[in-house]
Amino acid sequence: MDFLRSKLEGSLEALMKIRQELEPLLPAEGKGELRSFLLMGPGDLHAELKRHKELSESL
Helix, strand or coil, rough: CCCHHHHHHHHHHHHHHHHHHHHHHHCCCHHHHHHHHHCCCCHHHHHHHHHHHHHHHHC
């Protein structure tokens, strides 16, 4: 379980780095869904990943 948690944390760190790189490229308006995803904090990203997993499993 620790292995999976550390992998997830590493993935979140990578996402946060990508977010920082992409943030200046987004226009001030528009692309709302992408912008909101990129502006999420690590806790929110984790919750969104969990929700996505649950939705995928229910299909």
